[in-house]
Structures are given as C-alpha cells and as structure tokens.
Amino acid sequence: MIMIRALVCGAGGFIGGHLVKRLRNEGYWVRGVDLKFPEHSETLANDFIIGDLRDQSFCRSAVDTHFDEVYQLAADMGGAGYIFTGEHDADIMHNSASINLNMLDVCLKRNIKKVFYSSSACIYPAYNQEDPDRPNCAEASAYPAAPDSEYGWEKLFSERLYLAYNYNYGMRNRVARYHNIFGPEGTWDGGKEKAPAAICRKVALARDGDEVEIWGDGQQTRSFLYIDECLEGTMRLLRSSQFEGPVNIGSEEMVTINQLVDIVSDIAGKRLRKKHIAGPLGVRGRNSDNRLIKEKLGWAPSQPLRNGLEVTYQWIEQRVLSNSMPHKKPNVAIQAMAS
DSSP, X not given: OOOOEEEEETTTSHHHHHHHHHXXXXXXXXXXXXXXXXXXXXXXXXXXXXXXXXXXXXXXXXTOSOOSEEEEOOOOOOOHHHHSSSTTHHHHHHHHHHHHHHHHHHHHHTTOOOEEEEEEGGGSOGGGXXXXXXXXXXXXXXXXXXXXXXHHHHHHHHHHHHHHHHHHHOOOOEEEEEOOEEOTTSOOSSSOOOHHHHHHHHHHHOOTTOEEEEETTSOOEEEOEEHHHHHHHHHHHHTOSSOOOOEEESOOOEEEHXXXXXXXXXXXXXXXXXXXXXXXXXXXXOOOXXXXXXXXXXXXXXXXXXXXXXXXXXXXXXXXXHTTOTTSOOOSOBOOOOO
C-alpha cells in the first residue's frame, strides 16, 4: 500500500501541530518543518526538520522529494499586541513573503501541484469592518483593498501569488482565509497569544470577584473557530477538485469581547469585573461569511463557541496551575484579537 505523503510547513506551531496529528490519524506519511518543535506536545510527524524556510537552500532540502499535499502555514504572526503596534511590520512582511516565495519556487520545481496556503481575515478592508454589528467579510469584499495592518497586506499579496502560480504554471493551489483559530496547545502567554487564549489565561489567574483588563470598550466583535473545524475545512478545500478559493474558514457565531469574557468566566465558575483600558484593537467588527464555503464545499463550521472554549480553558488552566502562577498579579491586558 502506497502512503500519501504530506508536508506541513509551520508544524511546530499551533495549527500545524494539530494538522500533523490529523494527517497521521488518516494514515499519511508526514514531514513537519519549522524553526522549532511543538512546544506543548511531542510531534507525531514521521520526519521533522528544524530550519528556516526564509533560506532558499534550506527550503530545497526540506522539499527534497515529491509530496502529494503541501500545507503552507509558516508565517511571522501573533495577536493584536504583536500585529497592530507597528513595531514588527517590516519583519512580518519580509519574513512571511520570503517563506511563500521560496515555497512556491521549490514546489514548482518538484512538480508539486497541491499547496494549501493559510491566509487571514486580516486581508479584509478596514472600511467594511467599522460597524461591530454588521461587518462585511464576504470573500468578494476584499477589493478595493485596504487591510488594517501590514500583516494583512502581506497575506493579500501572498494570496495573489499562490493563485498566479495556478494560472501561469498549472498548479492547483488552494487559499483559505482563517478567522481566529483557537484551541488547546496554542500560545497562551508571552505577547503573541490571541484573545481566546489571553482571556482564558486571565480568567484562570483571577480569583472570584477580581477585575480583568480588556483593551478598548469590549464592544468590538469577532468570531472564533475551534481547531478541529479549522482542520476539517482546510483538508476539504485542498482536496476539492475545482474550487481554489480564496474562501473563509471561520465561525459565523459573532460575539463581543465582553461576551467572550463572560463565557469564559462562566465556564470557570467565577464572577469577574471588567476594566477597560487603552490598547491596540484592530477593526471594530469582524465575522466569517460562510455562504461561499457552503456553496462550493457543501460544508461549513457548526460547533458552538462555548464547546471549544470549555476544552481550551481547561487546558490553559492546567498550564497556569503547573507554572505556579495563580498568585501573581496579571499585568497583560486581554487582547482584541487579530485573525
């Protein structure tokens, strides 16, 4: 029996680590590539290579044979505290663009046709996301382009790059726009964590009746997608016979940041007060529009937000307790998340 061979770039990260597990469970032979091994669990990859995909020679050594499927998740990214301050813009754009340029070049030369590229909801124009109750994130609304961050601009450029390789070179690349993916085994502290993880950490650190800090007034809206549904949508898209995207992979269950805090507090069984402070916010409202994915793939995420938060909170609470952090006064505000 010939095993299907897959390459996961960014396999040491949150989504990549889960994707390796999913592929292995389906019987794939998997090679993972990243700057680091997964932080919170042992990799299940058959082969794992440590290296920098910004380096062309390393890229060639990582893709030293043919792969049936390539998942390109590697990027320089983080939450709002990393993306929206402006302090990391040059690195974010240079690092991620270099990875994508290298990967496409080497995959083309290896005659690899199927590459999945993980773009982001951050590509959507800021002018369509000023109303927190009615954001417009339909795929066609991406133009005229006006992302609210340089991270979003790089993602939009790379979307076009992958699709250009389709019509110029006959590749069958697929592009998805992820909307705030969360779950266990993700970054939960240190400044690059996103809102669900930051909120879970803050709630786990707090005692009943304590105060938690939120950037902005907490009325900014987002939707959040649990990791299992992200993987399902990703693999369905890459295996689709005709549809190349870009397409949203996200939940349509939109909540305010205040509501997100309330849900996590309820899961933890704590009554917590909110303190609203200044901080980087991103757009005012964002929500996945799933009409296109339903039409093209006959599927869309459906799991309630609370279900995923219950699993994620339990995992982060265990990390907090194991790090002996409950008695420390938290110092980092809850983020209004990037995608």
